[in-house]
Amino acid sequence: xxxxxxxxxxxxxxxxxxxxxxxxxxxxxxxxxxxxxxxxxxxxxxxxxxxxxxxxxxxxxxxxxxxxxxxxxxxxxxxxxxxxxxxxxxxxxxxxxxxxxxxxxxxxxxxxxxxxxxxxxxxxxxxxxxxxxxxxxxxxxxxxxxxxxxxxxxxxxxxxxxxxxxxxxxxxxxxxxxxxxxxxxx
Amino acid sequence: xxxxxxxxxxxxxxxxxxxxxxxxxxxxxxxxxxxxxxxxxxxxxxxxxxxxxxxxxxxxxxxxxxxxxxxxxxxxxxxxxxxxxxxxxxxxxxxxxxxxxxxxxxxxxxxxxxxxxxxxxxxxxxxxxxxxxxxxxxxxxxxxxxxxxxxxxxxxxxxxxxxxxxxxxxxxxxxxxxxxxxxxxxxxxxxxxxxxxxxxxxxxxxxxxxxxxxxxxxxxxxxxxxxxxxxxxxxxxxxxxxxxxxx
Numbered sequence: 001x002x003x004x005x006x007x008x009x010x011x012x013x014x015x016x017x018x019x020x021x022x023x024x025x026x027x028x029x030x031x032x033x034x035x036x037x038x039x040x041x042x043x044x045x046x047x048x049x050x051x052x053x054x055x056x057x058x059x060x061x062x063x064x065x066x067x068x069x070x071x072x073x074x075x076x077x078x079x080x081x082x083x084x085x086x087x088x089x090x091x092x093x094x095x096x097x098x099x100x101x102x103x104x105x106x107x108x109x110x111x112x113x114x115x116x117x118x119x120x121x122x123x124x125x126x127x128x129x130x131x132x133x134x135x136x137x138x139x140x141x142x143x144x145x146x147x148x149x150x151x152x153x154x155x156x157x158x159x160x161x162x163x164x165x166x167x168x169x170x171x172x173x174x175x176x177x178x179x180x181x182x183x184x185x186x
Numbered sequence: 187x188x189x190x191x192x193x194x195x196x197x198x199x200x201x202x203x204x205x206x207x208x209x210x211x212x213x214x215x216x217x218x219x220x221x222x223x224x225x226x227x228x229x230x231x232x233x234x235x236x237x238x239x240x241x242x243x244x245x246x247x248x249x250x251x252x253x254x255x256x257x258x259x260x261x262x263x264x265x266x267x268x269x270x271x272x273x274x275x276x277x278x279x280x281x282x283x284x285x286x287x288x289x290x291x292x293x294x295x296x297x298x299x300x301x302x303x304x305x306x307x308x309x310x311x312x313x314x315x316x317x318x319x320x321x322x323x324x325x326x327x328x329x330x331x332x333x334x335x336x337x338x339x340x341x342x343x344x345x346x347x348x349x350x351x352x353x354x355x356x357x358x359x360x361x362x363x364x365x366x367x368x369x370x371x372x373x374x375x376x377x378x379x380x381x382x383x384x385x386x387x388x389x390x391x392x393x394x395x396x397x398x399x400x401x402x403x404x405x406x407x408x409x410x411x412x413x414x415x416x417x418x419x420x421x422x423x424x425x426x427x428x429x430x431x432x433x
Contacts, residue, residue, distance in 0.1 A: 058412055059405045061374050066394075066401040072350075072373045146374045148350050177348035178375065180326055181297035182319055 009089025012068045016090060025119045032132060042129040049131070053138020054145075061143040064090065072147075076172050077101070079149070080108045083140065083170075092116055100169075109156065112166040123160045131155050137168060148176045288365065288381045290429070292400065294413055295375025297322045301416045303425065325357075325369060325377060332357045358390060368393060376400070382432070392432055399424050 031052075035045045064070075068086050073079040084096040093116065100109040117133050131137075137153035144151045150173040157163035292301040299318040312320065333339070333354030359368040361384055368389035370378045378393050378400075403421035404410055410418060 062372070062376065062397075062405045063401045065372050065374055066398045069394075148375075175350060177350045178295050179348050180323070182323065 009068070009086035009095070012086060012090045013093065016067060018093075021093070021116055021119070025116055028117050028135075029121065032130075036127065036130075042127055046129075046131050046134050049134035050138040050141075053135035053140075054142035055138075056135070057139040057142020057144075058146055060091070060139060061146045064143065075105070076149070077105055077108075079144070080110070080170065084110050087143075088112070107169065107171040110168045110170060112168075115159070115166050118160060121160060128161070131158065132160050133158070133166065140168070140170060148178065150174050150176060288383070289379075290381070290396075290425070291318065291321055291377075291379040292416070293318075293322050293377040293379075295377075296413065297326075298413060299415065300376075301422075303422070303429075305426075305429065321379065322377075325379065328360075329357050329371070358388075370394065370397065372397060380429075386432075392428075395428065396425065399428065 032045070032049070035048055036042075039045050039048060064087060068090060070082055070086065073082055080098045084098045088094055088096045088110075094112060094114045096110045096112045098108050099111055101107070115133060117136070121132060123130060123132065134155070137155065141151055141153050152171045152173055154169050154171075155167070156169050157165055157167035159166055288304065288306045290301065290303040291299060293299055297319070299322070302314065302318060310317075330349060333349060336355045339354060356371065357369060359366060361367075363384060366382050366384045366386050366389075368380045368382065368386070370390065370393035376397070378396055380389055380393060380396070382389070399421065403418055403424060404416055405412075407418055410416070416422075
């Protein structure tokens with residue numbers, strides 16, 4: 001069985017290849033800029049970013065599982081913990097905190113104090129509805145879908161809109177166990 | 187020379203396989219009277235997918251010898267035709283007599299066979315599609331079974347209830363007298379199956395390493411569509427190289 005999940009992502013972060021933070025930030029900025037030019041509608045851009053994030057998440061999950069060696073999480077609480085401590089650390093270099101659990105334990109908030117995607121960014125007046133980091137919500141949704149959890153991820157607080165931190169609300173819709181894929185008579 | 191191996195194949199036909207050529211006539215007369223020529227013995231299918239590689243250079247010949255009765259049984263169709271799987275070019279190569287890895291399958295959670303590699307498989311009994319479906323079904327059911335029979339779990343669910351990938355105990359390998367099958371399943375649903383010779387030790391670390399190679403060369407390849415059969419050359423080359431080093 002895989003070794004116990006590291007409670008922090010520091011060890012894993014030290015082992016993965018890293019890229020220059022400014023290059024990463026500027027590249028992401030260029031992508032958003034280009035999407036705004038091509039699509040012009042802020043809602044469309046939000047959707048595209050989410051879709052891009054979803055495609056990333058679907059692949060990211062395998063890399064995450066391989067590099068960090070976490071075994072399966074028993075429940076959603078542990079999942080959220082692992083995402084915040086190990087996942088964010090491994091890929092973005094920052095840790096998030098998990099807060100605001102609801103009564104059933106199916107919904108929580110991930111709070112990011114520091115976000116490398118938004119260094120140097122200010123939103124102009126024409127783009128006030130833009131969720132600049134929407135790619136992150138897509139990534140989390142895509143990755144969790146590959147481990148049989150259907151989720152819904154939305155932004156609650158966004159520093160570019162004037163709040164004091166970044167807060168993502170992650171809500172577990174349902175867990176989808178695997179079915180035998182072949183029909184019985186084949 | 188092959189007396190050691192004779193014992194391993196002696197379940198159904200109690201022939202001594204030491205003398206090449208001589209035994210091929212006997213099973214024809216002995217068994218064909220009991221069974222129609224097209225009958226496939228399901229047990230044989232599992233027992234003889236490969237020979238234990240003894241590092242002998244005349245592996246082909248040894249294959250003929252030890253499987254002489256089996257080949258006659260199946261109408262001689264097996265070794266002659268290698269059915270290449272649609273997913274990957276056939277990996278049967280000469281000079282791999284010392285290679286421990288015999289076959290490898292990679293499946294995703296929907297049962298699509300992403301990769302099938304073979305390095306040493308003298309006997310093919312099914313066509314590639316059937317073979318892969320059978321393998322997937324086998325492991326899917328085995329996993330359900332092992333989870334339900336776990337004496338340490340408190341889950342009271344029924345057999346056949348679909349499982350989440352990480353739920354319950356994990357099944358690692360099974361061993362027969364001719365091969366060992368090692369299995370690894372990741373929470374994302376990727377299943378890696380490696381068939382090797384029966385004296386192989388614990389394969390969990392090598393399987394993890396193969397998963398890492400998969401991530402590096404397949405997942406990170408932007409031109410690869412997740413869920414489709416793998417056609418990445420780099421991955422296949424690295425995989426072959428790694429499997430050659432397995433003891």
